[in-house]
Amino acid sequence: MEVLKIATAGSVDDGKSTLIGRLLYDTKSLTDDKLEAIERTSKQKGYDYLDFSLATDGLVAEREQGITIDVAHIYFSTAKKSYIIADTPGHVEYTRNMVTGASTSQAAIILIDARKGVIEQTNRHFFINNLLRVKEVIVAVNKMDLVDFSEEKYNAIKADFEELMSKRDYADQKITFIPISALKGDNVVEKSKNTPWYNGETILEHLESLDLAAVSNVGTPRFPVQYVVRPKTEEFHDFRGFAGKVYGGELSVGDEVVVLPSMTRSKIKNIYFYDKEYQTAPRRSSVTITLEDEVNVSRGDMLVKAEDLPIIDKQLTATVSWMDSDSLITGGKYVVQHGVNKVLAKVDAIEHKVNPDYSGIEENVSTLQMNDIAKVRLKLNKPIFYDQFKDHRTNGSFIIIDSRTHTTAGVGFIN
Numbered sequence: 001m002e003v004l005k006i007a008t009a010g011s012v013d014d015g016k017s018t019l020i021g022r023l024l025y026d027t028k029s030l031t032d033d034k035l036e037a038i039e040r041t042s043k044q045k046g047y048d049y050l051d052f053s054l055a056t057d058g059l060v061a062e063r064e065q066g067i068t069i070d071v072a073h074i075y076f077s078t079a080k081k082s083y084i085i086a087d088t089p090g091h092v093e094y095t096r097n098m099v100t101g102a103s104t105s106q107a108a109i110i111l112i113d114a115r116k117g118v119i120e121q122t123n124r125h126f127f128i129n130n131l132l133r134v135k136e137v138i139v140a141v142n143k144m145d146l147v148d149f150s151e152e153k154y155n156a157i158k159a160d161f162e163e164l165m166s167k168r169d170y171a172d173q174k175i176t177f178i179p180i181s182a183l184k185g186d187n188v189v190e191k192s193k194n195t196p197w198y199n200g201e202t203i204l205e206h207l208e209s210l211d212l213a214a215v216s217n218v219g220t221p222r223f224p225v226q227y228v229v230r231p232k233t234e235e236f237h238d239f240r241g242f243a244g245k246v247y248g249g250e251l252s253v254g255d256e257v258v259v260l261p262s263m264t265r266s267k268i269k270n271i272y273f274y275d276k277e278y279q280t281a282p283r284r285s286s287v288t289i290t291l292e293d294e295v296n297v298s299r300g301d302m303l304v305k306a307e308d309l310p311i312i313d314k315q316l317t318a319t320v321s322w323m324d325s326d327s328l329i330t331g332g333k334y335v336v337q338h339g340v341n342k343v344l345a346k347v348d349a350i351e352h353k354v355n356p357d358y359s360g361i362e363e364n365v366s367t368l369q370m371n372d373i374a375k376v377r378l379k380l381n382k383p384i385f386y387d388q389f390k391d392h393r394t395n396g397s398f399i400i401i402d403s404r405t406h407t408t409a410g411v412g413f414i415n
Helices: 016-026 030-044 060-065 092-104 122-131 150-163 203-209
Strands: 003-009 073-075 082-087 107-113 136-140 174-179 222-229 241-244 256-260 264-273 274-280 286-289 302-305 311-322 331-336 341-355 359-360 373-386 397-401 408-414
Touching: 003 016, 003 092, 003 122, 016 073, 016 082, 016 107, 016 203, 016 274, 016 302, 016 311, 030 341, 082 092, 092 311, 107 122, 122 150, 136 150, 311 341, 331 373, 373 408
Parallel strands: 003 082, 003 107, 107 136, 136 174
Antiparallel strands: 073 082, 222 241, 222 302, 241 286, 256 264, 256 302, 264 274, 264 286, 311 373, 311 408, 331 341, 331 397, 341 359, 341 373, 397 408
């Protein structure tokens, strides 16, 4: 069954957790004990309705404050698809969490409070989804019940957001507007009688209709080698395969490939998955590949199609989202992990800091603080094989590790 990954975004109290809880409830994805706990806690709080946000707010601080702090991943399925929803916090100080939640998503739901309209945080949420090349964005105008399901109010918010769309640099996004009430269930799973002026799909109907291939950033096939398989048993004495995961497109038996960094050429002889043999390895499949020629291949090398070589270089420019309490500094030395490879890196320059609310850039910056986003130039101690992020989300991204503390300090999206 297809799996669609979705990120949610919205300002504090816009109803992200309530929307997800409503989706789980209306698709009958809540367990009996979870539903009983929601009913019990809602009564204890004096509510005359079910507080669906309790289905996702897992931390004690979240339940006490009624807000989302951490990134929670929620799983549910329908007859057509399986879903993984990243429930991300909306606060400015948790920008790094929003980046984490959206980094692997194919679709996003941006919630807007119908009473407040498009605010600064809406700009930030749209910027991050644009930065991360999320192809499918649903703008859910929530709490329509609190504005008497006003078509005029909905259209005004839609017009304001369309003005924001003109500032983006990634035009391949499809934007869909849906008026909803997550608390009451209007246009979440079932169509609402309160919005006769809206003829579009509900949120679930729209998610169900998405073509996973169309909303995924496919790119060209990349096969980073994670492990060289040498059983050395009597039955497989001469077997030498290369295990890894296929990113981007497909690899098939007979494809001419280049081994990076040696630039050695060969052809794919076999593709194995456990004890089965296949003619084609689809994207995101974990397989073992053998080659027709006895060429030298090691962990960290990459197999690519001969006609689709990536960039091979010891320097790069990337948009970096800084996630550490210790500042990134010009001249600082870090470890860049790009796929399987780890290389030493030096911050050559911070070209400018980006204000993710579309208010412009800041130049003459020498340090980055937690949650800052900036264009950064890095020099590496050895070449890596990369693509631009806009062309290949997996091979065009990396993480930055603090070599002293070994913590993940930031993420980069290669320009």
